[in-house]
Amino acid sequence: MNKAITEGLNLMPPSFAEGLDVWSREDGTPGTDTYEGAADAALVPADADFAGCLELAKTETVQKLRHMGQTPILPGCYLRVRARVKAVSGNLPSVRIAAWAGDAGGDHVSGLTETGPSVTLTSYGKVFEVSAIIGTGLRGGVDMAWGTAPAFAHVGLDLTGPNGGVVRVDDIEVEDVTSVFLRDMMDWVDVRDYGAIGDGATDDSAAFEAADAAAGGRSVMVSAGDYWLAQHVTFENPVRFEGTVSMPADRRLTLTRNFDLPSYIDAFGDEVEAFRRAVAVLFNFSDHESLDMKGRRVELDGPIDIQAAVANKDTFSQRRVIRNGQFRADAGSAWDTEIVASQASYSTSNPTELTAVDNIASIPVGALVEGLGVGREVYVRAKNTGAGTLTLSQPLFAAAGTQTYTFRRFKYVLDFSGFALLDKFVLDDIEFLCDGEASAVMLPQEGQIFHIRDCFITKPKDRGITSVGGGCYAMHVDRCQFISNEQALRAQDRTTIAMNVNSNDAKIRDNRVVRFLHFAVMNGSGHMIANNHWFQGDTETDGLRTAGLVLTQPNVKTTITGNYIDNSFVEWTNEHDARPDFSDEYSFGGLTVTGNIFTVNDAAAWFRWFVIKPHGTGHFLHGLTLSDNCFKSLNGDVDRIDRVDTTYADLDMGMARNVNIVANTFNGVDQIVSNPVTLQVDQNTDMRNWTLNFGGYLPFGGWARNVTAIVAENQISDAGGGTVAAMPYARVEQGTNRNQVILTWPDPCRGRVNVTVRMDNPV
Structure with missing residues (x-):
């Protein structure tokens, strides 16, 4: 690069022969004394070594010679100023290139080095060359590194040393030597050319911004060094990092043209710090909706608090994505579960609150709550230390009074729980290598459509995906694989859970889940659970x-469709109800289970695939479809597919309605069930009252409440062999x-009838 060529800049001062009225004996600024007519200066038109030159008698301690014209100082440009000098007579002085730095307003820029290396003239008649390089960047070989504040220079030289000598000076030359410092293919600018120091202490923010402003579509090079950036810095051009940067926690480095994790790793030199910095920009720069990890693995020695990384906001509702990478939890104490035991009180009048909590300051938000009468997957949503209260994610079904609870705070690779609200966030194509050290993802407190897709959650220590509040509303989990860390354990000895849901409208689809205690614990309603394969055998x-x-x-208003339900069962409860006895609410209904494959192997005969467990009295079925499913037991039959777990209460079968259990297939199942069910009854002796037992066929121990059809097959005969034309009446x-x-x-008779019975009222 040569600015004199590319931009037509006039860098060269005029020759002395053109007049000394533009050569100052001071700093070169307008109005200063010149050498025009001076007694100690003369033009020499011919010299043996110089075609024409200036002869000076040294009469001052520092005798200055400065061109009064302005030599431009441009960012990224390096100028070499040089002169040839020889001593003629008298004392032998020293010579150095010198210049005066001026800003765009014409004022002096103080605090800069304005002289080059000094050369002592050691003999008469010998030509010595003096030179110095002036530039904006602090580079090796640059004698006067001025940064970007100066706009021009008055160039020249100084005579120092003893007075009384006479020297001759050839015309002073200025040339652009930028190419010496820059590579041949200059598709970039270097931050050092714009004043960056790179010593880890000086604030280089302004130099970075200046380099970006000058790049004009070219790349910005952050050359080797450690750059401290005390302010926000945004690059509108691509950036390459040979050096690294550091910043205060509340400042952001925004890379708008290469916003990806590898670029941030190059910038910060640490992959964890790089991820945190990139996430902060993701939430603060609208031009990018996703952070591409580009396949990089991030090794973690502790959880990443996403909200703390963002720092400046705890609510966010624009779509954002983190994609295409891997996290691995390395062993360390930062993953240890925090366990606190504390006494607290519970009242059904405040169903999601614990009061009078001892040692509340030690209980972390996001902790799992365990105790008598506490359902599964109840978490601490918030705490009020001053009031001594904890807000819970779900009510407790039988915990009224005071007791000691255990609080377990699991540690997560990505923890979003610091967000009060986060909508439309996506984790895409990410593998969480938890290795039994960490859990994977904790969701925000509130939010809609948190989407986890095409991810692998491998060997979580405690949980795969945890919701501590409403951040799971309309959550999507699609095409993910969950691999347990407890595969070698017996099913009943496992403690890990793949996911939980507190809110409505979750879409759980096309996932594969291997050997957890539970695949999903789901409160809320309106869920769609489709085409998953979960298996929990041993x-x-x-x-x-x-x-x-x-x-x-x-009342779940939920569909379970097209799943492969392997060595486990569906359990339907009301354990997240502070008043679990039925009152004026909806009871068990709104569930459709259709087109699934249910299988089990090596299970006890009393195993069941579909279990209802009411936690209070008075409940009943009023809306269940269980149809078109395949049930198959291998290596031993099971008695039947259904059961009511009466640990706490039974169902009221006299209230059942709209229960449809039809078109299922049964293999290795001793007793099929159906509602409605049709039995073929043969009465071989003449009886007026025929008793039909539907007990085993009716689901969940239901009652024979309605007869919907009686069809005689062939003749119904009386004692004399005649045809009985009258119909019977049924007592249910x-x-x-x-x-x-x-x-x-009407009379004793015999024959065959097909009788259809329902355990419910159909409407």
Whole structure:
């Protein structure tokens, strides 16, 4: 690069022969004394070594010679000033290139080096060359590194040393030597050319901004060094890093043209710090909706608090994405679960609050709550230390009074719980290598449509995805794989859970989940759970099996469709209800389970695939469709597919309505179930009252409440062999268990009938 060529700049001062009225004996500024007509200066038109030159007698301690014209000083440009000098007579002085730095307003820029190396003239008649390089950047070989404040220079030289000598000076030359410092292919500018120091202490923010402003589409080079940036810095051009930067925690480096994790790793020299810095920019710069990790692995020795990384906001509602990378949790104490035991009180009048909490300051937000009468996956949402209260994610079903609770705060690779609200956030194509050290993702307190897709959550220590509040509203989890850290354990010995949901409208689709205690514990309603495969078996013969999917709200308005439910069962409860007895609410209903594959192997005969567990009295079924599913047991039959867990209460079968259990297939199941169910009954002796037992066929121990069809097959014969044309009437809910129907004929008769019975009222 040569500015004299590319931009037509006139860098060269005029020759002395053109007149000494433009050569100052002071600093070169307008109005200073010149050498025009001076007694100690003369033009020499011919000299043996110089075609024409200036002869000076040294009469001052520092005798200055400065061109009064302004030599431009441009960012990224380096100028070499040189002169040839020889002593003629008298004392031998020293000579150095010198210049005066002026800003755009014509004022002196103080504090700069304005002289070059000194050369002593050691003999008469010998030509000595003196030179110095002036530039904006602090580079090796630059004698006067001025930064970007000066706009021009008055160049020249100084004579120092003893007075009384006479010297001759050839015309002073100024040339652009920028190419000496820059590479041949100059598609970039260097921050050092704009005043960056790179000593780790000087604030180089302004130099970085100046380099970016000058780049004009070219790349900015951050050459080797440690650059301290005390202010926000934004690059509008691509950036390459040979050196590294450091910044205060509340300042951001924004790379608008190469916003990706590898660039931030190059910038900060540490992948964890780089990720935090990139995330802060992701939430603060609208031109980028996603942070591409570009396949990089980030090794973590502790959790990443995403809100703390962002720092300047705790609510955000614009779509943002982190994609295409890997996190690995390295062993260390930062992943240790915080465990606090504390006494607290609970009242159903404040169903999501613990009061009079001892040692509340030690209880972290996001902790799992354990105690008598506490349902699964109840977390601390917030705390008021002054008031001694904790806000819970769900009510407690049987914890009224005072007791000691245990609080467990798991540690997560990515922890979003510091956000009060976060909408439309996406984790895409990320692998979480938890390695039994860490959990994977904790969701924000509130928010809509947190989307986790095409991710691998591998061996979480405690949890895969945790919601401590409403941040799971309309959450999407698609095409992810969850691999347990407890695969070698018996199913009943596992403690890890792949995910939980507190709010409505989750979409859980196309995931594969391997050997957790539970796949998902889900409160809320309006969920769609489709095309997943979760399996929770072990190697134990006749082993216990645990719930894969746990629904903790009775009226769920949920579909479970097309899943492969393997060595686990669906459990439907109301354990997140402070008043679990039925009152004026909806009871168990709104659930459709259709087109699923249910399988189990090596399980005990009493295993069931579908379990309802009411936690209070008076509940009933009023809206369940269980249809078109395939149930299959391997290596031993199971008794049936369904059960009511009466640990706390039973269902009121007299209230059942709109229960449709039809078109299922059964393999390795001793007793099929259906509602409605049709039995073919053969009466071989003449009886007026025919008793039909539907007990085993009716789901969940239901009652024979309605007869919807009686069809005679072939002739119904009386005692004399004649045809009975009259129809019987039916008496329902007969027998001790109310699961029998008695058909009463006008007269004793025999024959075959097909009778259809329902355990419910259909409407």
